Amino acid sequence: MSDITLSNLTYISREELAEQLKASSSTPSLPSNLAIIDVRDSDHIGGHIRGSTWVPSSELDYKTPELVRTLKDKEVVVFHCTLSQQRGPSAALRYMRERERLETGSKTVTKEGDVVKEGEEKEVSHGQEEKGKEKQQKVLVLRGGFTQWQDKYGPDRRLTEAWQKDIWEFGY
Template identity: 45%
Template sequence: MSTATVANLPRISGEKLANLIRTKTPGISIIDVRDSDYVGGHILGCQNVPTHTHDHRMPELVRTLRNQDTIVFHCALSQQRGPSSALRYLRERERMSARGELGIREDVEDIEKAQKVVVLEGGFAKWQEAYGSDTELTEGYVKDLWDESW
């Protein structure tokens, strides 16, 4: 069983993620778990998987992303929803793998080496401060919605 906890999940800086996006590094998926606060901008190419959909969407997400090298989760601040969603993803991936639902049977260490799951430091609030107006990195950005709101 995985030893991952919300407290020990690895983090990725906005700067490092921006560089990966700019260089079009393959094998990276960004999962934005914000609900209604998704309005006003998002990281280019991310998938919006709101937390209220996780009960039925998490197995689908694990199957869809099983061949990706790195999965980046985030919410507005990456303090609760983002890390909790990343942990939920890890546990679902482990459960599905143990049951052979991913077409592979690996032990936990092999799974963890094959796919890195990280949380974006500071979430979208911090991201938009640095990259909100950068159309190479952010889509649908509405600056007025973020001014003094976080």
């Protein structure tokens, strides 16, 4: 069983995420180091964050291993649902646990206590950061979900795609 719990989740504000999107020179797509996973189900109507990938929460059981493999090169993966109170955090936990499960199976611990992938050799760094050492991928949850996102950035076409004011104007 995994040691990853709710206390391991980290949140990102809509303002922080918007700044990352605005700073991207790859408009209209996301920065190459970032993935946004939208886990809303039938409530996916009315818009979405530019460049996000829609993976309904009802499909996460069988799509999570695929997500871990396809997103392995991303530095940051952000999950969200409508409010990011249940499905978004749950999806982030599921993703983190699956990533841990897949990584644990392909790594070994050396007698020095270092974790290395099978087939890799440990490099001696002499006080410098080890070459080939993988950066830990950040898995985040969008605070307030799409509801808070669209409240501020819905009309901004640089940040939100297919936004429909009439769906959101009276709140969620």
